Amino acid sequence: MANPVLPSSGVLSPLGLDAVRLNPGFWGDRAALNREVTIAHCVEWEEREGWIPNFRGVRPRRGREFSDSETYKLLEAMAWADHPGLPALAETVAQAQEGDGYINTRWSGSRYTDFEWGHELYCYGHLIQAGVARLRMHGEDRLTQVAVRAADHVCRRFMEGTETCGHPVIEMALVELYRVTGVERYLEMARRFVERRGLPALADIPFGRAYYQDDIPVRQAQVFRGHAVRALYLASGVVDVAIETGDQELLKAVEEQWERTIARRTHLTGGMGSRHIDESFGEDYELPPDRAYNETCASIASIMLAHRLLLATGDVRYADLAERTMYNMLATGVALDGKSFFYANPLQVRVPATPLEGVNHAAEGGLRSPWFDVSCCPHNIARTLASLPAYVATSSGDGIQIHHHMPSEIRHDGLAVRVETGYPWKGSVSVRVLEGGAGRIGLRVPAWATDATLARVPVSSPDAPLEESPAVRPVDPGYAYVEGPWRAGDEIRLELPMAPRWTFPDRRIDALRGSAAVERGPLVYCAESVADEPPLGDLTARVQPPVEHEADGAVELEVEASLGSGDGGGWPYAPASNGRVSSADVTLRLVPYHRWGNRGPATMRVWLPI
Numbered sequence: 103m104a105n106p107v108l109p110s111s112g113v114l115s116p117l118g119l120d121a122v123r124l125n126p127g128f129w130g131d132r133a134a135l136n137r138e139v140t141i142a143h144c145v146e147w148e149e150r151e152g153w154i155p156n157f158r159g160v161r162p163r164r165g166r167e168f169s170d171s172e173t174y175k176l177l178e179a180m181a182w183a184d185h186p187g188l189p190a191l192a193e194t195v196a197q198a199q200e201g202d203g204y205i206n207t208r209w210s211g212s213r214y215t216d217f218e219w220g221h222e223l224y225c226y227g228h229l230i231q232a233g234v235a236r237l238r239m240h241g242e243d244r245l246t247q248v249a250v251r252a253a254d255h256v257c258r259r260f261m262e263g264t265e266t267c268g269h270p271v272i273e274m275a276l277v278e279l280y281r282v283t284g285v286e287r288y289l290e291m292a293r294r295f296v297e298r299r300g301l302p303a304l305a306d307i308p309f310g311r312a313y314y315q316d317d318i319p320v321r322q323a324q325v326f327r328g329h330a331v332r333a334l335y336l337a338s339g340v341v342d343v344a345i346e347t348g349d350q351e352l353l354k355a356v357e358e359q360w361e362r363t364i365a366r367r368t369h370l371t372g373g374m375g376s377r378h379i380d381e382s383f384g385e386d387y388e389l390p391p392d393r394a395y396n397e398t399c400a401s402i403a404s405i406m407l408a409h410r411l412l413l414a415t416g417d418v419r420y421a422d423l424a425e426r427t428m429y430n431m432l433a434t435g436v437a438l439d440g441k442s443f444f445y446a447n448p449l450q451v452r453v454p455a456t457p458l459e460g461v462n463h464a465a466e467g468g469l470r471s472p473w474f475d476v477s478c479c480p481h482n483i484a485r486t487l488a489s490l491p492a493y494v495a496t497s498s499g500d501g502i503q504i505h506h507h508m509p510s511e512i513r514h515d516g517l518a519v520r521v522e523t524g525y526p527w528k529g530s531v532s533v534r535v536l537e538g539g540a541g542r543i544g545l546r547v548p549a550w551a552t553d554a555t556l557a558r559v560p561v562s563s564p565d566a567p568l569e570e571s572p573a574v575r576p577v578d579p580g581y582a583y584v585e586g587p588w589r590a591g592d593e594i595r596l597e598l599p600m601a602p603r604w605t606f607p608d609r610r611i612d613a614l615r616g617s618a619a620v621e622r623g624p625l626v627y628c629a630e631s632v633a634d635e636p637p638l639g640d641l642t643a644r645v646q647p648p649v650e651h652e653a654d655g656a657v658e659l660e661v662e663a664s665l666g667s668g669d670g671g672g673w674p675y676a677p678a679s680n681g682r683v684s685s686a687d688v689t690l691r692l693v694p695y696h697r698w699g700n701r702g703p704a705t706m707r708v709w710l711p712i
């Protein structure tokens with residue numbers, strides 16, 4: 103079972119890379135580009151920046167204290183992609199492992215002297231995740247030996263005591279290693295790391311202990327807080343521990359934290375994290391579009407968490423959030439060439455960024471960069487796209503569920519189906535049975551799809567006009583089920599309404615008052631202005647049905663708006679609401695948010711003043 107997450111219990115069981123294959127389409131194309139371009143790009147830059155040479159003992163050592171973790175994420179991506187470069191890179195990494203299993207190119211010689219910022223256990227977490235991926239895709243080899251030796255070292259060194267790491271991730275890694283090996287000490291070590299947090303286990307720092315979720319025990323927290331990637335990686339590990347230990351209270355705690363975070367601390371794109379200074383969640387409703395941080399890695403961590411909660415509970419809202427985040431964050435994080443990346447993903451950019459050839463030393467959003475000093479995001483995108491088939495579908499005792507509609511082939515228990523769709527541009531999804539079998543098939547109907555229909559077209563009458571067929575029925579958001587048994591040639595047709603829609607923010611999100619955004623299907627749209635196009639600063643849009651047109655294989659939209667011009671004076675405040683000096687009516691072009699920034703430096707806004 104080739105999955106990044108394989109719980110031993112839960113409402114749904116994931117189908118892995120051995121059961122789901124992506125065909126060309128929105129995601130299949132991205133997965134192929136990732137395999138062919140992005141992975142090689144990461145190898146090239148890691149060699150150039152010295153991160154791989156660090157393992158060969160090249161000194162002075164280069165890169166940040168956690169750069170080993172990037173090589174491990176790259177190995178994980180290679181493992182899922184069955185990349186031929188893996189054995190050689192694993193051999194390079196293995197050279198740096200010490201006799202007792204310790205491995206870290208930064209801290210060798212001064213082990214475990216900085217739990218707050220040292221990231222040693224964090225690095226092990228990514229190494230172990232790479233090892234788990236390799237075990238599930240291939241079986242034991244050099245990489246899996248290195249990962250298991252490191253995990254055994256961690257258990258010997260940390261089973262007793264109160265220590266933990268400033269950056270979570272080892273928790274979920276150890277649980278997954280337990281799941282694949284059956285060795286219980288890995289689970290127990292993960293459980294202890296979870297329970298130590300918040301006692302507290304780490305020193306206080308200027309950001310406060312909430313920065314690394316060490317302010318209160320996990321069970322007592324009400325909401326995700328602090329550094330967004332840390333918070334979401336920890337929560338993912340907590341769900342894993344809760345599932346394997348049968349700790350319902352712990353699972354419930356994360357579900358409630360997720361609830362409140364979604365209701366009050368999540369951007370329209372699914373992005374999380376409002377503050378740049380410590381890459382953290384803001385307070386409730388602190389969701390400014392221009393100062394949104396929304397690290398690409400936080401969105402990937404959110405997808406990982408939502409996937410775990412979906413498997414545990416079967417609640418469709420987790421799949422809805424994962425989809426929103428996949429189309430508007432994961433797809434945004436990498437350019438259409440597969441070689442440049444966003445780190446931060448604001449919802450408004452006021453000043454066009456300056457193009458960069460080399461390493462981007464800042465993480466600010468504006469223009470995708472080939473590399474960063476902290477290049478977590480490119481590697482995280484690479485390993486996520488390489489394992490994406492594992493997020494598409496699940497099984498339960500009574501059949502399969504398709505959560506994400508993408509061209510693919512899905513096999514389970516003798517049943518094989520092919521999904522064909524032009525989603526997210528088109529709303530028609532066809533599920534054709536290739537090999538018959540039993541069980542019902544569930545299709546996710548997203549929350550926004552309030553007028554969806556579903557038809558079962560038996561193999562004997564494939565050309566029956568659907569409009570006259572009694573088999574067409576309206577379906578509500580959630581899961582629409584069609585009962586088996588199935589014969590080869592049977593088809594299910596799902597029609598999702600794809601008309602563009604205006605979306606309005608909660609009034610308590612002060613920064614968004616008086617504005618609205620446009621969505622179509624799972625996609626959030628934005629206005630973008632490059633070079634000599636009119637600037638978007640003083641914009642007022644009219645809330646009327648947007649006009650659609652196709653461009654470059656995508657769907658773009660147009661809305662009517664007026665643009666102000668001229669300078670209001672030297673002081674931007676007045677006793678009465680100030681009017682415009684002059685304004686002009688324009689037709690405003692909206693592009694999918696994930697495609698913004700592909701035409702060069704631009705200003706951009708998702709939320710349009712109305």
Ligand SMILES: [Zn+2]
Pocket residue numbers: 397398399400445477478479480482
């Ligand atoms: Zn990142």
